[in-house]
Amino acid sequence: MAYLPALAVQMVTTGLAEEPGWREFARPRMQRRYGPVGSTLVVGVLWGAWHLPLFLSDWSGPHVDLVKVLEFMVTTVAFSFVMT
Numbered sequence: 001m002a003y004l005p006a007l008a009v010q011m012v013t014t015g016l017a018e019e020p021g022w023r024e025f026a027r028p029r030m031q032r033r034y035g036p037v038g039s040t041l042v043v044g045v046l047w048g049a050w051h052l053p054l055f056l057s058d059w060s061g062p063h064v065d066l067v068k069v070l071e072f073m074v075t076t077v078a079f080s081f082v083m084t
Contacts, residue, residue, distance in 0.1 A: 023084075030043065040080050044079070045073070
């Protein structure tokens with residue numbers, strides 16, 4: 001139960017820090033050049049790559065392998081399309 005308030009705070013604070021950069025600044029500028037699908041794909045890959053250092057920390061847990069990293073990247077790109 002203690003995790004729910006912390007999760008809510010993190011969603012608000014992280015969202016306020018990251019999303020304006022990825023969604024409000026980068027994607028519209030790329031969309032002019034690459035279109036909506038291309039810009040969303042590029043932002044999704046960049047967004048996932050931005051978080052890859054987390055796999056070097058305790059956040060990722062003890063059993064990190066290439067499959068988990070690839071799953072994370074695919075999920076990030078897919079979620080980027082949902083958000084666009």
